[in-house]
Amino acid sequence: MAGQILTVVELTADNVEDVLAVAPSSEQLRHVNPVAWYVARSAYQQVWHPVGLATADGEVVGFAEWAYDDSDGTYNLGGIVIDHRHQGRGLGRAALDALVAHLRGRPVPGDIALTVHADNERARGLYERYGFTATGEVMEGELVMVLGRS
Numbered sequence: 001m002a003g004q005i006l007t008v009v010e011l012t013a014d015n016v017e018d019v020l021a022v023a024p025s026s027e028q029l030r031h032v033n034p035v036a037w038y039v040a041r042s043a044y045q046q047v048w049h050p051v052g053l054a055t056a057d058g059e060v061v062g063f064a065e066w067a068y069d070d071s072d073g074t075y076n077l078g079g080i081v082i083d084h085r086h087q088g089r090g091l092g093r094a095a096l097d098a099l100v101a102h103l104r105g106r107p108v109p110g111d112i113a114l115t116v117h118a119d120n121e122r123a124r125g126l127y128e129r130y131g132f133t134a135t136g137e138v139m140e141g142e143l144v145m146v147l148g149r150s
């Protein structure tokens with residue numbers, strides 16, 4: 001489905017409960033942690049930045065986190081989840097549009113990478129069709145993919 005637009009939103013006192021309500025299906029929890037896991041980790045390890053993904057009318061329908069690795073100048077994306085009640089409508093692709101624009105708008109330029117389980121066909125297919133390419137590396141059991149520059 002084309003034409004879906006999402007916006008990256010920072011977590012605030014007002015939206016944090018909506019962000020924490022974003023959930024994959026129980027079957028998908030073998031591919032990602034619960035959103036609360038990422039949010040809690042970010043509070044104690046100042047590495048990953050958690051963000052919400054909101055529709056034009058402000059509804060939070062997704063979650064992701066990003067981190068900048070200054071050892072190789074790469075932005076890493078992780079924990080990408082579209083709430084299971086909203087999946088299959090093109091929001092996964094819209095989430096990538098929003099996240100890539102968000103990272104490319106940061107003052108320090110860098111490549112964009114993520115990791116995905118080899119058997120997560122839905123996510124892997126989405127990333128491949130979007131332009132991510134497997135580097136051949138495997139990190140903690142997941143395939144490393146990098147977004148080619150257009």
Ligand SMILES: CC(C)(COP(=O)(O)OP(=O)(O)OC[C@H]1O[C@@H](n2cnc3c(N)ncnc32)[C@H](O)[C@@H]1OP(=O)(O)O)[C@@H](O)C(=O)NCCC(=O)NCCS
Nearest residue numbers: 024028031080081082087088089090091092093122123126
């Ligand atoms: C992966 C995820 C973010 C994609 O979100 P989504 O709302 O399903 O995404 P879309 O509707 O944009 O669909 C993405 C693609 O998957 C395809 N697709 C839809 N349902 C599918 C299914 N059951 N199996 C395989 N592909 C499927 C769509 O045709 C679409 O193809 P396109 O890239 O050519 O447009 C979402 O499924 C999710 O949150 N999964 C659980 C968490 C997860 O695994 N995250 C990734 C961690 S690396």
